[in-house]
Amino acid sequence: MRKGEAFDPTLYNEDLAPIPRERRNWSWVNYSTVWMGMVHNVVAYTTAAGLVAAGMSPWQALGTVAAANVILILAMWVNSIAGAKYGLPFPVLLRAAFGYRGAQVPVIIRGFVAIFWFAVQTYLGSLAVGLILGTFIPGWSSLDVSILGMGLNGWISFLIFWGLHAYVIFHGMERIKFFELWAGPLVIVAGLVLVGWAVSVAGGVAPLFDQPSRLAPGEFWPLFALSVTALVSVWSTLVLNIPDFTRFSRSQGDQMVGQAIGLPLTTIIFSFMSIAITAGSTIAFGRPISAPDQLLLAFDNPAILLIGAATILIATLSVNVAANIVSPAYDLVNLFPRRLDFVRAGLISILIGFLFVPWLWMDNPETIFAVLGYIGGALGPVAGIMIADFYLVRRRNYDLASFYDRSGQYAYRSGWNTKALIATALGLAVAFVGLVVPPLSGLLAYTWFLGLAVAFVAYAALMRSESRPAAEAEPAMEIADELG
Template identity: 65%
Template sequence: MSKAMEDTSNLIELDPDLYNEDLAPVAKEKRNWSWINFSTVWMGMVHNIVAYETAGSLLGLGMSVWQALGTVIVANIVLIMAMWLNGVAGAKYGLPFPVLVRAAFGYKGAHIPVLVRAFVAIFWFAVQAYAGSKAVGAVLGVLIPGWASLASYHVIGMGLNDAIALVLFWVLHAYIISHGMERVKFFELWAGPLVIILGLGLVAWAIYTADGMGPLFQEKSTLSGAEFWKVFAISVTGLVGTWATLILNIPDFTRFSRSQKDQVVGQAIGLPGTAIIFSLMSVIITSGTIIAFGRPIWDPVELLQQFDNPLVLILGAFSLLIATLSVNVAANVVSPAYDLVNLLPKKLNFVKAGLVSIVVAIFFMPWLWFDNAGTIFNILGAIGGALGPVAGIMIADFYIVRRREYSISAFYTKRGIYTYKNGWNPAALIALAIGLAASFIGLVVPALEVLYTYSWFLGIGFGFVSYVLLMRSVSQSMSESSVDNITSSVQ
């Protein structure tokens, strides 16, 4: 029997510290996500306020429309390749990220990348929730007389009206999370397409405002040759950083796939396809704002308010609200929920862990620092740099060290082939340190500042190569059957 076909009923020595139902392999009969589900999940995740602002803010950095589109295309090609590579193991074994990462780091060592991933996801949840709450506030401002006057009362750094909108949006997240992964799947089926309708409406407005498509693409770049390439590198790294978290935990979704073909085709349609289209819409609309208002407006809520039409504002803001709920639950709650379950399998399940995550997110207080194009890309670069090495190590472990073969039983015992040295794999920890050093050396050494613009690429590359070399130094054999020798030699 293939290892991929092993059933949890055959697992030996199920350790309660490493196993519960949420961490178990998904049964074959429950792997029912088709390519349509993956397409709509990605559509829902891509079509959100932060992704819109990120693409539109490329014009704010001085790029032309064509330069901005080229940047987005390059970033999405990189992203889909990484998603495919790291999604295969999830679809093959039905296992989530916190379990799969044990193979490289050991069952104790895995807590490090899991905690980093959970921390970043919760951070992103806070950012998206704040961005979406502005849409809630815009609608309430139309419906409730005197809503704007509440801004004179301050609560932890924001107006009372903004605080109320934020709390209401948080409650909506809690409602969806409380119904588990099935609610996530069905919610995504209609959330993504709704945003496309809003986007198409704004594109039509931009074309009408500019008297055709031509003027929208004639805005000149303000960047010189060398200056453009520097901004291009920062922007590609930043755009990859937008989804660097999902590169790690894409197995949390592909574990439900009916087949490898479903996850490959679905992600191909949903990520580069809809992401590029959505980014094209964003830059066209933002270009239209330059013509209409004399400045780029990449905040869609601010743009909707420019129309001074209550119906347009309500319908548009509702679409943005649904879009943000969609991406936040799928991208920024699913992952930390599984991560926290992995840390406390005896006390938490998916729903409880998801609710804990959104409570912790409040403490990031994004309302104090959000709304700046330069800040967005600096944060995205840092996130990508932190998570790149982990992705490199996971990909190297599955494809090079393990030759695409894992032992399911060993994931749930403290005496298996993924035990290494008391649950820690020194090779993975050293590779992680090397990858992080490569990612951030440009941030701490002024003479190497240019390297920081490639933080994610350096992180994933150095993490990959150093892990392979370190594991080879332990044993020349990289087959699954020889890992016992690797373990004993490390110990």
């Protein structure tokens, strides 16, 4: 009998077990293409392009994106090492800091946010489906009969796009890996074509980036702070669950190099393209158009509309599967290990996505920066606690068996570590104090940073008496092979 078979079935199953060495086959190429597939999405495009629409010059917008991504890659690296070392997913690693029961609190929050994003991205992708169907079906626009706040044609598009997600999920993580391998590069190629158009209408690259800022003196830095927080918050969910991906890595070098290529480098290139395209739309159409679907309609060309909409569809499907389904799937498996596996949990996650009715709140796109900031503020404390626990409390060493043992060192008091919950509450309180204390409303521009920093310090201080490394009788990889 393998060791894993003796563990508590409420804490252990095949999807939650450490990945054995022979199954850790993701190379730096896989991580690069996975990130390429994730950063090329409508929200990222709209957010970067929206900086120009909000009044920044193209260079100011690009600098803002670069600053946010330097912060992001550092956070990703810091929180990805444990996953690559032990082959464990995010919800299992959380047990070390929160306890096996307490970990369910941040797991539920993280899953809630991921499914929220799934719903948003699915709605945005369904707009591309609608553009494609409208090109081929006469009278498509006449189906705009409202049902629960969305037209019948919108519902048809939404259900078709939702079904594509179900198809990819049904084939598990390996299908996801190979789908991302070609989807990310394809979107880059399509984006370069639009950049070529923007350069053509502007008469060169220089005119695109010579457009001046429209911000009044003193307006840039407040917008910069809000925008950096929003851009970081777009990926605040992945900062937490990056171990769900790095657990498959052949080595620490593979995941770190792959992420460095795929996240900051590709994001800056993609943002450069979106900013250049938006600047080109200002020249071509007299106004900055930051929404991709509206830009395609502005061309009034069926061929461009069809190719562009197909690209948006692939890009959105790519990011949604990797960023917004993998995590809640593992989260649900962690909650119900005896009843769910990855595929079932993924299908349940996308069913729950309907409940967020994204077509209703997306009618107010001007709130996107505030929404992104609040999401980051909610998840920042959990990231701070995970980092403090692994590096300061555990000294980068975990006791693998205790993750699946109700009497192990991560059991705390009946599975609850109240110190982690207190640190989380303090981080949330400081991050959102501006909502209830108007004079401090300026702090809302830094929600993710405040939540992470306060929870990090509070958790490290509260756990100071317990800061000791776990005993490692065997190398982590060998233990993972045995447990897996």
